[in-house]
Amino acid sequence: MLERIPPRSGTAFRLDQGQVLEVTDLEGCQVADLIAFAADDVREALSNGRTFDYEETLKLTTGNTLWSNRSNPMLTLVHDDVGCHDFLLTPCSEATFRHFYPEHPVHRGCFGNLAEALAPYGVEPDRIGTAFNLFMNVPFDGASGRIRVEPPPSRAGDCLRLEARMDLVIGLTACSAYASNGGSFKPIGWRILS
């Protein structure tokens, strides 16, 4: 059954080893922040640094694996309609809203949404690090290092499927920031394929 994350909100759930999580951009041009923790010890968490090191790339797609801070495989990307995701940036938060959107009302952002959703699993906010941001379009320049945040290229119905390599707690959002989704807030769909 397809679950729906309303615009500017988030959720958390268990994903057991071998299960496949399918995340769908229901309307197109929307970002979903994903973080993952080992279900039996949430101090083991998704790590962009370990992932970049082992995968030898900053651009992750089908066949790549997301690694934990303890050097264990957490999730392998098994199907990717979009081929554009970000693993450089942290979830938007009250502080990033104040910094980047001083003209807009402050929102707790993906960070606040993840913190609330993950609290019942024993994940403290300080352990919510750099997220794997599905469909997020962050071009970087190899010479200058400059990064930009552009609208996602995903179209309605595009999905990414990730297979769990260990028992996990997943946090997942429909992103709340203006720049990451081209200025419109939309829902995100997800379901577990066993």
Place this chain on the structure above:
Amino acid sequence: MLERIPPRSGTAFRLDQGQVLEVTDLEGCQVADLIAFAADDVREALSNGRTFDYEETLKLTTGNTLWSNRSNPMLTLVHDDVGCHDFLLTPCSEATFRHFYPEHPVHRGCFGNLAEALAPYGVEPDRIGTAFNLFMNVPFDGASGRIRVEPPPSRAGDCLRLEARMDLVIGLTACSAYASNGGSFKPIGWRILS
């Protein structure tokens, strides 16, 4: 007084707000992994994702600031002889030695050295995330996303100076991995300029 970190080892120390840490590549072509925690609550830690977001670049040099997971400035780069540092990769560890250097003896790496040095400050190993790797040369390709690890361009006596923006606990190493320093292990120098 100049302190010396012997090859393949690490240290930890307090750095108070306003003090400047000078890190010197004593012999040239060596990497130093640096991590930082808020002295009054080590759950607040250096964050590459927050830093990339606020600084809008992956390449950090004089004038750039390193940010915490709570969106506070931790360190500002105030002098840089080299202009080549990495903030994408995690410290080398037993697991990365097994992965990248199966023909060499396993070493606990910068991760093990940092874990031991930071334990007296109450920093658990799982909180040692992506480090700011001084002088480390990790070119990335904007089109493919591929990264490589090349020898550092730093010459003997080159230094980086970082000003503390809050009271900090610093972890610092002379890197233990073959690829990051061109295959030779050398010391790192540091001192605090008040």
